[in-house]
Amino acid sequence: MAEAVSWLSVKLALIGYGNVGRALVPMLRQNSAGFPFTVTGIHTLHHGTAIDRAGLTERPEFGPRAESVEAFLNAAGADIAVELTTLNPSTGEPAIGHIRAAFDRGMHVVTANKGPIAHAYAGLRDRACQAGLVFRFESAVMDGAPVFNLWENALPGLKVLGFTGALNSTSKVVIETMESGGTFESGVAAARSMGITEGDGAFDVEGWDSAAKTAALANVLMNAQTTPQQVSTRGIGKLTPGRVQEIARQGKTVRLISRARRTSSGITLRVRAEVIDKADILAAVPGTGNLILFHTDLMGTFGTISIEPLVQQTAYGVFSDLVNVARLVS
Numbered sequence: 085m086a087e088a089v090s091w092l093s094v095k096l097a098l099i100g101y102g103n104v105g106r107a108l109v110p111m112l113r114q115n116s117a118g119f120p121f122t123v124t125g126i127h128t129l130h131h132g133t134a135i136d137r138a139g140l141t142e143r144p145e146f147g148p149r150a151e152s153v154e155a156f157l158n159a160a161g162a163d164i165a166v167e168l169t170t171l172n173p174s175t176g177e178p179a180i181g182h183i184r185a186a187f188d189r190g191m192h193v194v195t196a197n198k199g200p201i202a203h204a205y206a207g208l209r210d211r212a213c214q215a216g217l218v219f220r221f222e223s224a225v226m227d228g229a230p231v232f233n234l235w236e237n238a239l240p241g242l243k244v245l246g247f248t249g250a251l252n253s254t255s256k257v258v259i260e261t262m263e264s265g266g267t268f269e270s271g272v273a274a275a276r277s278m279g280i281t282e283g284d285g286a287f288d289v290e291g292w293d294s295a296a297k298t299a300a301l302a303n304v305l306m307n308a309q310t311t312p313q314q315v316s317t318r319g320i321g322k323l324t325p326g327r328v329q330e331i332a333r334q335g336k337t338v339r340l341i342s343r344a345r346r347t348s349s350g351i352t353l354r355v356r357a358e359v360i361d362k363a364d365i366l367a368a369v370p371g372t373g374n375l376i377l378f379h380t381d382l383m384g385t386f387g388t389i390s391i392e393p394l395v396q397q398t399a400y401g402v403f404s405d406l407v408n409v410a411r412l413v414s
């Protein structure tokens with residue numbers, strides 16, 4: 085069992101310090117009066133490792149990279165490991181290994197990385213539970229808008245029959261860029277400049293990001309025990325500006341839609357670029373916005389929408405998880 089920690093001294097070890105990590109650290113600082121976390125270590129792939137058990141400064145000095153994530157976690161001596169490394173949608177690694185290493189050291193884990201939830205959720209959940217540790221991942225699917233915490237806290241006894249979502253911001257930015265006369269590539273570049281693309285932008289437009297989100301949602305909400313490879317996926321890669329503008333002239337648009345359904349023969353999971361009416365609720369959220377509708381037994385269909393989320397909203401989802409973990413364990 086993990087030991088209880090004092091709320092006033094919750095120490096964090098960040099694995100990964102890219103867009104999300106760099107948005108999280110100032111948020112922690114701005115809210116330090118009410119939520120006094122201390123970052124004791126940051127570990128990256130190319131930029132080295134920074135450790136100070138008394139608390140890193142706002143502009144940490146990075147030294148040589150720790151020889152392994154295990155060595156980093158041992159040195160940081162934190163209560164919570166915050167896993168913010170690049171998504172690998174085909175395996176979920178190295179993040180799964182990072183999370184296991186944190187659990188092995190009695191650390192709670194918060195991640196924004198959907199790979200581990202999409203590939204290894206049940207095993208990680210059970211491992212955390214056996215060790216008396218908390219495992220949170222609110223930002224993995226909708227950039228901090230409440231999805232998993234909603235289910236955990238507000239909807240007892242509800243059964244998820246399926247879900248429908250427009251969950252990939254980059255594809256939407258690309259489609260809207262082409263609708264207004266730009267190229268596919270300029271749409272990807274626009275999304276990249278907002279910090280919302282995955283490390284490899286192809287993961288977004290080929291549907292891998294959506295497949296990983298679909299698998300993650302199905303694993304947590306429907307106990308699907310699936311992987312992104314088992315989601316039938318086709319992305320927006322074949323769309324051209326000409327085709328998108330022709331669809332727009334008919335009052336329609338394209339969205340990369342995730343669909344999950346519980347059927348008598350199991351759970352079906354699908355990602356497709358669908359042509360939908362501009363008045364369809366799935367087309368209602370522009371720009372980087374995301375939308376998910378849950379289909380349930382007792383509450384019918386309802387949903388969560390995020391309007392123009394940026395990387396700060398992802399960081400907020402991580403922040404809210406950290407606060408929840410600290411409340412649970414202190």
Ligand SMILES: NC(=O)c1ccc[n+]([C@@H]2O[C@H](COP(=O)([O-])OP(=O)(O)OC[C@H]3O[C@@H](n4cnc5c(N)ncnc54)[C@H](OP(=O)(O)O)[C@@H]3O)[C@@H](O)[C@H]2O)c1
Nearest residue numbers: 100101102103104128129130131168169170171196197398
């Ligand atoms: N950006 C968003 O809006 C958003 C939204 C929802 C979820 N997410 C998820 O949040 C996670 C982080 O996203 P991001 O945009 O911050 O990614 P990013 O900008 O690409 O940063 C990734 C960070 O991880 C580090 N890293 C990669 N492999 C590592 C390894 N093996 N060991 C240690 N560090 C490693 C990188 O180090 P170097 O800097 O040295 O290369 C970098 O600091 C991803 O899993 C992503 O899917 C992001």
